[in-house]
Amino acid sequence: MIAATGRRSSEHPMNRAVIYEDLSKKRIAALRQVLDGLKCASGAVREILRAVKQQGFELRSTLLRRLLGVDEAGGSLDKPSESSFPDLTKTLEKFNSMFDLSDDMVRPRPGFDLAYDAALEEISEVQGRLAEELESVREEFGNTAKLGALHSSSCN
16 A cells, blocks of 8 residues: 555555565675675784784783684694684685675686586577577568567576
8 A cells, every 4th residue: 555645554565575686685795794704804813823923922811822723722823723713715715716706696607617617608609599590580671670589587
């Protein structure tokens, strides 16, 4: 129901609708933020560890000692223990080499998923053949005809 002011009432179905496209974009943006945060945190821990080594600081904070892996479990500044904050650099680089998050979608990078690459190649070939066919039909009916390609995402 639309009120006299042109606004929808709070009971209108559109006010309760979930727009999945927006939800997907928000999730991808959140994933990007998490990945950036992990990269930043991993770098910060490495920098703190490097500064502590260079300056020869004495670490009194139990939490900082555990985070850096120089706790009582046998870790040292040169070889942190297993309980330290993990170095995520290689894991994040691997993830970024496998997936592209640049356009609000998670897409595998070329070479990561061969079946996906083959499907993209086949789509490109079919689109090329359709463009050639459209051009031949335009030539047959004359260039003045308003012809275009119509496609449907559903297969019947």
